[in-house]
Amino acid sequence: MTATDGQSPLLEVRGVSKYFGNVIALKDISLAVKAGEVTCVLGDNGAGKSSFIKILSGVHGHDEGELLVEGETVRFKSPREARERGIATVFQDLATVPLMSVWRNFFLGSEPTVGKGPLRRIDVKFAQETMREEMRKMGIDVRDPDQPVGTLSGGERQAVSIARAVYFGAKVLILDEPTSALGVKQSGVVLRYVVQARERGLGVIFITHNPHHAYPVGDRFVILNRGRLLGDWRRGEITRDHLVTQMSGGAELDQLTHELESQLEAT
Amino acid sequence: MSTTAVQPVADERLANIGLGARLLRRPEVGSLLGALVICVFFWVTTDSFGTLSGIANWTDVASTLGIMSVAVALLMIGGEFDLSAGVMTGTTGLLMGLLTTEWGLSMWPAIVLTFVFAAGIGFLNGIMVIKTKLPSFIVTLATFFVLQGINLGVTKAITGTVRVAGLGDVPGYDSASKLFSSTLWAPHNFRISVIWWIAIAALATWVLSRTRPGNWIFAVGGDPNAARNVGVPVARVKIALFMTTSICAALVGIIVALRLSSVQAGQGVGEEFTYIIAAVVGGCLLTGGYGSAIGASFGALIVGMAFIGISFSGWNTDWRFLFLGVILLLAVLVNNLVRHRAEGARR
Numbered sequence: 001m002t003a004t005d006g007q008s009p010l011l012e013v014r015g016v017s018k019y020f021g022n023v024i025a026l027k028d029i030s031l032a033v034k035a036g037e038v039t040c041v042l043g044d045n046g047a048g049k050s051s052f053i054k055i056l057s058g059v060h061g062h063d064e065g066e067l068l069v070e071g072e073t074v075r076f077k078s079p080r081e082a083r084e085r086g087i088a089t090v091f092q093d094l095a096t097v098p099l100m101s102v103w104r105n106f107f108l109g110s111e112p113t114v115g116k117g118p119l120r121r122i123d124v125k126f127a128q129e130t131m132r133e134e135m136r137k138m139g140i141d142v143r144d145p146d147q148p149v150g151t152l153s154g155g156e157r158q159a160v161s162i163a164r165a166v167y168f169g170a171k172v173l174i175l176d177e178p179t180s181a182l183g184v185k186q187s188g189v190v191l192r193y194v195v196q197a198r199e200r201g202l203g204v205i206f207i208t209h210n211p212h213h214a215y216p217v218g219d220r221f222v223i224l225n226r227g228r229l230l231g232d233w234r235r236g237e238i239t240r241d242h243l244v245t246q247m248s249g250g251a252e253l254d255q256l257t258h259e260l261e262s263q264l265e266a267t
Numbered sequence: 268m269s270t271t272a273v274q275p276v277a278d279e280r281l282a283n284i285g286l287g288a289r290l291l292r293r294p295e296v297g298s299l300l301g302a303l304v305i306c307v308f309f310w311v312t313t314d315s316f317g318t319l320s321g322i323a324n325w326t327d328v329a330s331t332l333g334i335m336s337v338a339v340a341l342l343m344i345g346g347e348f349d350l351s352a353g354v355m356t357g358t359t360g361l362l363m364g365l366l367t368t369e370w371g372l373s374m375w376p377a378i379v380l381t382f383v384f385a386a387g388i389g390f391l392n393g394i395m396v397i398k399t400k401l402p403s404f405i406v407t408l409a410t411f412f413v414l415q416g417i418n419l420g421v422t423k424a425i426t427g428t429v430r431v432a433g434l435g436d437v438p439g440y441d442s443a444s445k446l447f448s449s450t451l452w453a454p455h456n457f458r459i460s461v462i463w464w465i466a467i468a469a470l471a472t473w474v475l476s477r478t479r480p481g482n483w484i485f486a487v488g489g490d491p492n493a494a495r496n497v498g499v500p501v502a503r504v505k506i507a508l509f510m511t512t513s514i515c516a517a518l519v520g521i522i523v524a525l526r527l528s529s530v531q532a533g534q535g536v537g538e539e540f541t542y543i544i545a546a547v548v549g550g551c552l553l554t555g556g557y558g559s560a561i562g563a564s565f566g567a568l569i570v571g572m573a574f575i576g577i578s579f580s581g582w583n584t585d586w587r588f589l590f591l592g593v594i595l596l597l598a599v600l601v602n603n604l605v606r607h608r609a610e611g612a613r614r
Contacts (some may be wrong), residue, residue, distance in 0.1 A: 080498055091496055097489035099556045099606075100482075108486055109497035110481045121477040 008071035009034045010203040011056065011087060012173045016065035018051050025051040026227045028065070033203040035174055038194060040214035041207045042247050049207050053176055056205065057089035058082030085101065086180035089174040095161040097189035098150030102142055105149045106164050134163045138193060142218040151152035162193050172203045179213050191217050211247045215240045223247055268529040285578025292381055294550030295562030297601050301548065301594070302565045302572070309576035312561035316572075316579050319455040329571025330460040331519045333564050335538070336545035337464075337471050338515035340563035343546050344475070345508045346488030347396060347403040348556030351388075351410035352516050353539030357519035358414045359385050360530040361422055364431030374439030382517050389513030390415075393506030403509075415536055419521035422532040440525070447518075458520050462563070467515065484508065545570050548598040552606055567596065 009032035018026040026048045033039050043049045054060040055067070058242030066073055069085050076082045079089070096105045103124075103221075112123045128145040136144045138159050149157055158178050165173055175194065178189040194217045197204050208214050214221060221238060223230040223246055231246055238246075244257075309316040316325070335352060342349055359381050368378035392410055396403045422429055434440060447463075450456040475481040483504045484495035491501050516535075524530045547553065548569055549562030573590050 079496070083498070089449050089496075093613060095493055095496060097493050097556065099489045100485050104482055104485065108482060108494065109499045111482055113479065120479075121473075122482065124477070167495075 011070075011205075012066075013056070013062075014066040014068070016055060016062045016190065018055060019063050020058065026055070026062075026066065029224075029229050030065075031222055031232070032227075033205055035171070036198055036201050037201050038198050038204040038206055038217050038220040039220045040218035041205060041212055041222050041224060042193055042209065042211060042243070044247070045211055046082065046226075047224040048227040049209075049224055051227075052178075053089065053205075053207060056082070056174055057087060069143075082256050083168075084171075086169055086171035086174070087174065088168070088170035089176065090158065090161040090165060090178065091176050096157050097148045098166060099148055101146045102135075102149055102152070102160060103128045103131040103145040105160060106134070106167075110168060118210075131163075131165070134167050135159065138163050153186055154182045155189035156184050158182075159193055162197060166197065166200065166202065168200065172205065173180040173197050174205045174207070176207050177209070177210060178206070179210060189212060211240070211243045215243055294557060295561045295565055296550075297598065297605075298549045298562050298565035298569060304568050304571055305510060305572050305576065306429050309572060309579065313576065316576055319452075321575070321579065323452075323455045323457045325571045325575035326461045326568075327458040327571075328574050329568045330458055330464040330540075331522060332541060332545060332570055333464040333567035334467050334515050334519050335461070335542045336464055336467050336563040336567045337560045338512040339539075339542040340546040340549060340558050341471055341475070341484060342508045342512050342553050343543070343551045343553070343555060344427070344488050344558045345484045345505055345510065346491065347505060348407060348543065349392060349509060349512045350404065350407040351392065351414055352407075352512050352539060352542055353535040354411050354414045354418065354511055355388065355516035355535065355563040356520040356523065356538065357418050357530065357532065358388075358532035359517040359534065360524035360534055361418055361431055361532065362528045363521055363524055364430055364434055365421075367437040368431060368433050374434075374437050374443040377437075378443060378521060381521060382514060383469035385513040385517035385520075386510050389510035390506060392513070396509070397502045398503060411539070418532045418534075428531040429530055431532075434524060434530075435528040437572060440528070441515070443521075444525045447522045458485075463518065463522070464567075468560050468564040475560060476578075480504065480507070485556055541591065544595045544598075547602065550596055550598075550602060550605070552602055553599070554606075557606065566598075568587065 011033040013031050017024070018028060027121065029048075031039065031041075041049060052061065055062045058081050061075060061077075067075065069087070076085075077208075082089075097108065100108070104127075107122075107127050107130075112126050112136050114123045114126075115121050115122050126165045130173045131145060131161055139234045139259075140156060140159055147161060152160070158175075162173065163176070176193075178190050182190060191213060192216065194204055195205055196220075197225065198217075206214060206217065219235050221235075221243060223243075234241075277595045294545055313320040335356070339349060343614045362384055363381045366372045367374055372380070380591045388410070392403070392407055393402075395406045399406065419429065419568035422431060426432075433490060447459070450457060452461075459464075475484065483494065486497075486499050487501045487504045491590075495501050520530075520535070523534065546558065546563045547566070549559065549564065549566035551558030551563065569590065573594075574584070574587050577587050577590070578584050
């Protein structure tokens, strides 16, 4: 299911820059996302990750450079437009309404209806069955479709968002820090969904500040630092340790991290 | 194709969803139980509460209250308040009164204009809340006082008194009052407003549970950002809810005005809190995103039964405020529990 070289990437940015007043948020970023690949975008806080996602998902326009969807130059005016082109963004914790049931969340904004005129109503049966089916594909058995999303675990909630994006025809899935608020086990669950989305032929952009989460699932690693592209490696071109080092900006900091981690583990 | 596909794992924590748990998840259960308790209490302790005429009495109080609390419940589920809802019943009644008795319109055109005016006020409330991003509590508090001032000022300036009277002589009064303020089933005289109330509650329930806009109402109240991210028109939904509330206020204003064939300038002031109490007693969360129209109707029924029950019992009717305070407190405590169960169970 891996895309062959020569096929135009699902999503590509060429020399993209973004300025907020006199602040350079992003400078000269280039990146191509292919079908069946996981591209990890790493960076510390303030590295420009959020600005980058916002350009890709249509929230912000870019000031320089080109944005291409399947080889065609585009300029998104709204997130809706990006979604219509098959680019779905799963925002961390901003994607579901906790008090609403799983099936209502799944179809929120794109509810299937039956009937006409004033009798037009949501096709509840179809919605519930489709939701269960799609969630089953992700390995989750939702027994009670009326269960509020808030009672699901953090990982399962991400799964609802991902399953929804895939169901509504996403070709590129942008995951914004999907593991940052989760525990170790739940993070593992989400990483499995990432791999699954790749297996289903989607191009995945996985944004994270945790190289340990990125390394096992990524086909390609891009590090952002202070709005610029610090490096771009394919899987196999970089070791986990090197990635961690690059990411944290030096061996010193890396050592400190591990020291602190072992201390925390000891207590 | 997928080698990593995970096998569905039965989650033992989701296994048993009994009827009891399902029932408790409904927002209106508490208010239904409360209504039953109060009904039985007054039925047993007073003579007239359980008679057909007695029932006509308390359903009458509950009906105008219920129409408003259903609308206010929708608005609260959508995450907003409308403190001008009470005074609007006065403003719209006065407007219809002035249009007919002072400016010579016949009843039906005046009714149409009154509804249009109410929709306009609701639109203004909505657009101000959306544009300023201020809490609707503050914005509609301002509307409340502005309208209260206008009601008194304009009425006094035009009629020289604090009431608009003589609606009974206006052409079209008979047909209009047939629709809005007649009674059914003599000699018990059930009010037709009860039919309006049931119809509106049924319609609201249908919209909330089975239509796309209903889904959006829950979403804009539950988490506006998430709603916006999936393409729900948040501003439009909220403005429509404010307009619905004002239009329902106009309906109640017209019902009351036609019933008495006159309107007091102070009509409806203070009622807005009773609507909110009825909605909260019916299971609506003050923070939005949760509640039901049926629950709000039960809430209105509880208030109506208590008001009439208290006077049938021969107690001083001032005690009804104490009652309102106590049931509000109880309801908020219960709702908080429900919310924690639904929202935070496994955070």
